Every structure is written in structure tokens, then in C-alpha cells.
Amino acid sequence: MKFDLTKLALLLTLLLINGLAQSCGGKSTEKEPGALAQPDPDHLSQEDLAWMQKGLDIIGPSQQVLGGKLKAALEAGGVQHAVQYxxxxxxxxxxxxxxxxxVKIxxxxxxxxxxKDAPDAAEREMLESFTARYHAGESLDPVIRNLEGGKKGFYAPILVQEMCLKCHGIKGTDIADADYAIISDLYPKDLATEYKSGDLRGIWSLTFTP
Ligand code: HEC
Incomplete structure (x- = not known):
């Protein structure tokens, strides 16, 4: 009974997160390739199911706060003002x-x-696996992994939305030259441009220390 309730809570959270992702992307009718899909709770152990739920409980509100603040900052003062958000x-x-x-987020x-956001070895492996799944048009379910020292890793995709293009899109088209001047001044080693809406931008990487 307890297990069923946990499953139900997980499914509800996933539905909520999918809803949020769609409302942010503004394309609720189109099925985007690589959209955040629902992991099948039947294929997770009960322990990993609990870690999956914790991970989703963390990234759900985080994405919401991040997206909300970014959008408000862009509207209030453009890229120059929003760049810190x-x-x-x-x-x-x-x-x-x-x-x-x-947890480390x-x-x-x-x-x-x-x-500072460059991947470590385990994260690189996950990024490569998510990228392969993305290009194969497969679903991008979040993943739970056992890490060294009994730690648990939670990984979930981050997709590019329309709003992100002002700072991560094509230089000179999506990103105004004056705005890119500010970005490259702050981040001389920037690699995070030339994305299109719907692209896989990266992943959330959470490390739990039980
Ligand atoms: C106003 C400009 C701006 C917008 C809009 C923006 N970003 Fe960023 N993004 C940045 C900056 C600046 C950083 C570096 C932040 C830091 O120093 O940690 C960054 C970093 C990131 C990172 C961390 C990895 C890295 O490259 O350092 C991810 C992931 C990311 N952005 C995704 C997104 C997504 C998804 C959106 C749209 C929902 C978005 N960004 C919108 C400016 C922006």
C-alpha cells in the first residue's frame, strides 16, 4: 500500500513537471523530440524510486524559480540585467x-x-548518454546511479526553450552583439551558444549523501 502511494506521488510529480515544461515552452500541442518522459516506476527498486522522487521534488521548484526570475529579469531590463539570474x-x-x-545540486x-559547470567523469558519461538518447529520438527519462562512497546520483535533462535563446542561441541573430559583448566579458571561455529551441542544453546533476 505504501509502495503504491509512493508510485502515485511520483507519477503526479512527473505530470506536474511535464506540465510546467510545456507551459514554459509554450508548445503544449506539439510533441517535442526528447521531451521529459516519465520513468517507469516498475523498473526502479523501491529505494531508487524514493531517490527519484527526491530528485524530482528538487528540480521541479528549482526550474520554476529559475525560469520565473529569468523571465521577469529579461522583461525588466533585458539581457544585461538578466545575465546574473x-x-x-x-x-x-x-x-x-x-x-x-x-544534496549537492x-x-x-x-x-x-x-x-565551473564543466562535467566530472560520471557527469560526462551521463551527458553523452542523454545526448545519444536525444539524437535517437528516445525519451529522456531521469536516471538514478550508484556513485562512489555509497552516494546516489540523480540526472535529468535540461532542454532549451525560446526564452533561453537570447543568451544561448545563435550569436548575431538570437543574441544581440551588444549582449554577447557583456556575456563574453564575464565568461571569456563561453561555449554555451548556437542552441536552438528544443535542444538538449545539459543536465541537472544531484549528488545525495545518504
Ligand atoms: C540573460 C541571459 C541568459 C538566459 C536568458 C539564459 N541563460 Fe543560461 N546561463 C547564462 C549565464 C550567464 C550562465 C552562467 C552562469 C554561471 O556563472 O553559473 C548560464 C548557465 C547556464 C547553465 C549551466 C551550465 C553552463 O553552461 O554554465 C545552464 C544549464 C543554462 N544556463 C541553461 C539555460 C536555459 C535552459 C535557459 C532558458 C530557460 C537559460 N539558460 C537562459 C545566461 C542566460
Whole structure:
């Protein structure tokens, strides 16, 4: 009975997150390739199911806060003003989530803007696997992995939405030259441009220490 309730809660969270992703992307009728799909709870052990639920409980509100602040900042003052808001370290919510769940929260990418977000070996492997699944048109279910020292890793895709293009799209077209001047001044080693809407931008990487 308890197990069924956990499954139900997981499915509800996934439905909510899918709904959020679609409402942010604004394309609820089109099925985008690589859209966040629902992991099949029957293929997870009960323990991993609980980690999956925790991971979803963390990235759901995080994406919502991040997206909301970014959108508001873009509207209020354009890229120049918003450039500081695509940064999970900037939000107190992340600190409280890290403490509540005893978890390290990162976003990482094969093409990072901030070199601090470059992947470690385990993250690179996950990024390559998500990229392969993305190109094969397969679903991008979040993943739970056992890490060294009894830690647990949770990984979930981050997709590019229309709003992201002002800072991660094509230079000179989506990203105004004056805006890119600000970005490259702050991030001289930036690799995170030339994305299109719907592309796989990177992954959330959560490390739980049980
Ligand atoms: C106003 C400009 C701006 C917008 C809009 C923006 N970003 Fe960013 N993004 C940045 C900056 C600047 C960084 C580097 C932040 C840091 O120093 O950690 C970044 C970093 C990231 C990272 C971390 C990996 C890396 O490259 O360092 C991800 C993932 C990311 N952005 C995804 C997105 C997504 C998805 C969207 C749309 C929902 C988006 N961004 C919209 C400016 C932006």
C-alpha cells in the first residue's frame, strides 16, 4: 500500500513537471523530440524510486524559480540585467534545498558557459548518454546511479526553450552583439551558444549523501 502511494506521488510529480515544461515552452500541442518522459516506476527498486522522487521534488521548484526570475529579469531590463539570474548559486532556495535533502545540486553541460559547470567523469558519461538518447529520438527519462562512497546520483535533462535563446542561441541573430559583448566579458571561455529551441542544453546533476 505504501509502495503504491509512493508510485502515485511520483507519477503526479512527473505530470506536474511535464506540465510546467510545456507551459514554459509554450508548445503544449506539439510533441517535442526528447521531451521529459516519465520513468517507469516498475523498473526502479523501491529505494531508487524514493531517490527519484527526491530528485524530482528538487528540480521541479528549482526550474520554476529559475525560469520565473529569468523571465521577469529579461522583461525588466533585458539581457544585461538578466545575465546574473541564470545561476543556481544566486538563489537562496538552492541552499535550503541542499540542506533539507543533504544534496549537492549542479547543472552541467558538454558546452558550459561557466567553466565551473564543466562535467566530472560520471557527469560526462551521463551527458553523452542523454545526448545519444536525444539524437535517437528516445525519451529522456531521469536516471538514478550508484556513485562512489555509497552516494546516489540523480540526472535529468535540461532542454532549451525560446526564452533561453537570447543568451544561448545563435550569436548575431538570437543574441544581440551588444549582449554577447557583456556575456563574453564575464565568461571569456563561453561555449554555451548556437542552441536552438528544443535542444538538449545539459543536465541537472544531484549528488545525495545518504
Ligand atoms: C540573460 C541571459 C541568459 C538566459 C536568458 C539564459 N541563460 Fe543560461 N546561463 C547564462 C549565464 C550567464 C550562465 C552562467 C552562469 C554561471 O556563472 O553559473 C548560464 C548557465 C547556464 C547553465 C549551466 C551550465 C553552463 O553552461 O554554465 C545552464 C544549464 C543554462 N544556463 C541553461 C539555460 C536555459 C535552459 C535557459 C532558458 C530557460 C537559460 N539558460 C537562459 C545566461 C542566460
Amino acid at each position: 541564470c545561476n543556481i548559486a544566486a538563489f537562496p532556495l538552492m541552499d535550503s534545498l541542499s540542506q533539507t535533502y543533504q 549542479r547543472r552541467t553541460s558538454l558546452k558550459a558557459r561557466n567553466p
